[in-house]
Amino acid sequence: MTRRAEQIGETRQRIVDAAVHLHGTVGPAATSIAAIAERAGVTRLTVYRHFPDDTALFAACSQDWLARRPLPRPDQWALIPAPTERLRTGLTDLYRFYRSGARMLALVHRDLDAIPAPIREARQAGERQQVEVLASAFADRGRRERRLRRALAAHAAAFPTWRSLCEGQGLTDVEAVAAMTALVSELPGR
Structure with a gap:
């Protein structure tokens, strides 16, 4: 048996x-x-x-x-009270994960519609949680600023953004994290 x-x-x-x-x-x-x-x-x-x-x-x-790989840890990012440091730490963690699984992640992202809804929805919920942790440390002044910050944090945390910056434009993960941290932290047009 x-x-x-x-x-x-x-x-x-x-x-x-x-x-x-x-x-x-x-x-x-x-x-x-x-x-x-x-x-x-x-x-x-x-x-x-x-x-x-x-x-x-x-x-x-x-x-x-x-x-088979170390996952991003938004629960650990949330322990960092300084908004820019939390953002930098979270993006560094995400970009490390993206680099370690770039081929699979690119194919999964490309074929997202072929993935069963419960799996796709769980993935999207995880992404929303990551963005919430990254953006929530900032003390935004008003609804417009909060909306813009979350949009930029979501963009910075997205796999296609990492792929464009690092694979497409040849930035290192460190350079990409610095660029996205500056963008999200400074809020253009403020």
């Missing part, structure tokens, strides 16, 4: 590994159950036995991929 349970666990992990590999090479939209099964060395039926729907498969794939 123990060996059978081990085999089931090994098969499940091979399926997850295959999904992670395909999501990171061709993207979620181009990853089929047949391709996952072929890469894992199992049948499509076996994939469905382990993962009855796309949400279960995406959740396992995401959990496995995220478990």
Whole structure:
């Protein structure tokens, strides 16, 4: 019985590994159950036995991929009372994470519509929480200033912003953090 349970666990992990590999090479939209099964060395039926729907498969794939890297820690950023230092720390943490998973994140971002709604919505909620932590330390004067600050913080914290600045324009993470920290902290047109 123990060996059978081990085999089931090994098969499940091979399926997850295959999904992670395909999501990171061709993207979620181009990853089929047949391709996952072929890469894992199992049948499509076996994939469905382990993962009855796309949400279960995406959740396992995401959990496995995220478990292999240090995640951004907005709970730690929130402990920093100085607004600019909190922003700098948070962006440094985010940009490190983006760099460590750039290929997968680019494909996931490109194929966002192919990701099951519960997974996509959880990701978006996490992004909103990060922006709230980054922007909330600032003492903004009025609704307009608060709205502008949150918009700029959201822009600074977004993966496409990091990608444009660092991959597209060749900035280092340190340079990109400094530029975005200045933009969000100083509020242009004040």
